[in-house]
Amino acid sequence: MSISAITQTPSSPTGLMRIWKRYPNVIIGGVMLGIAVFAALAAPWLGTIDPQTIAPFNRLEVPGTEFWFGGDLVGRDVYSRTVYGARISLAVGLGVVVIGISFGLLIGILSGFVSWVDQILMRVMDGLMAIPSILLAVALISLTGASLKNVIIAISIAEVPRVARLVRSVVLQLKERPYVEAAITAGTPFILILWRHILPNTLAPLLVQATYIFASAVLTEAILSFIGAGTPPSIPSWGNIIAEGRTVFSIAPHIVMFPGIALSFTVLGVNLLGDGLRDIFDPRFVSRT
Template sequence: MSATFVPRAPGAADGIRASAPPDLAIAEPLPDIIPPRKARGRARRLVARHPGAVIGGVLLAVVLAMALLAPWIGTVDPTALSPTQRTRAPSALHWFGTDLLGRDIYSRVVYGARVSLVIGFSVAALASAAGLAIGLVSGMMRRADGIIMRIVDGVMSIPPILLAVALMALTRGSIGNVIVAITVAEIPRVTRLVRGVVLSLREQPYVDAAIVSGTRPSTVIWRHILPNSLAPMTVQATYICASAMIAEAILSFIGAGVPPSTPSWGNIMAEGRALWQVKFTIILFPAIFLSLTVLAVNLVGDGIRDALDARMAKDV
């Protein structure tokens, strides 16, 4: 007697097998044609695992949008003077009030985001690139390591902000000169980090195997050392970006940064410090935006660190 194949309904396997006759064969269940949606709840898991990084990313995106849309969301020209509207309190006409020269603080804060972001991102990129190159050379070349690190130690013995002030004293105030001054002060930090990573990678078995097999040093650096050095350097770059924004505000606050006519958060606070006891809002709003931007960059950096470091993963 030939066996009859009866399709099995989902969830009824045990009942059919128990009641089926001995000579009745039960067909195996068909595979699912439509796989389950793995993407469902992915955003929720991301927020649950890295809430700080998500918040930081949202804040940073808002500041970036504000900087890009400054000509459209700014109410007036940030450099326009209005002596009759001096030190006005926040109102419907001037949302953040006016400064000592009658300039609209809201428009100056909006345009000031451009200065801080340009300087922060530029310093992070330039310092990371220069520090990566110097760190790779120092970590791979033992003879040059001693000389390079003594120079780096000498530069790091000077506080970064003092070094930036000294460099700005030799030049005139401009955004480009501020970027160069802060970059020079931040390069040693990246150099020491990359050198430490290279020294640990250089002792790995796969690097020794590549060297023994006759691979050229440049190829070893390009294929094995450099890719494994990018992750910690990327995290360090976010902290350098936040530090550069604070350094720019400090330089502008003491009059050694960008020109006073350029709307920046440091300049706004420097111009309002004389009246901070009477009109504290002149300093309050740029200080809030500077603090939130620095916080957002640091939160994003923490999220990148957690994502790149397997030991920080919660599902491992």
């Protein structure tokens, strides 16, 4: 193997530098999201205590060596609550992505291939998209009750139409391609056409869309919890912590500041990752580079 071939491998410093120069957002966003995931998974081993432990003597304690992020209104450790809150936000984001992508993919494929189904499903999707996602989620949660599962379902319903329209547009383009028309003419089973020609070509836009759905779901959950329509107060989430600290923000800003930073950090990381993936999968970007 030649020296030039070795120097161009992705594991070499030169290869890593090339990746950094071409797609810095992917690396930065991936690292930021990885930190949030690590904090959520390793919460019990990061110097935390039970986030529900009440210590009245430590009420509104300022950040220090004992309470790294200070204490809240009833003396609970804000650091522990912030770290454990990452679990709720990431669980909501992942759950919404799985449900939204799954149902949106199914609806989009059916709408793209079957004309009479398209007329029905797309009108339903248009109706859902006409309602602001926050209002739709609040209405659904008010009917079903506040719980983590209901929050995920409520946010997912608002995201399904966006995925469905994206998949539908991709399918409408793909089914006009010569290789798809040839497969249909040759009598290839519909399922096999989907598996070989349709699904592989929807993965790239769906992967990019998934990052934006994830970020939107995390923010929406925080908003719902902030206004009291999200996860129950007994479950520590960034939205709940911020909502509880807003009444004493003037004298204890740390209660709002630290979970707010964690929320912004996670959403920024996911958005950077999504921007980087869009650049990778965008043929126009690839041709320019």
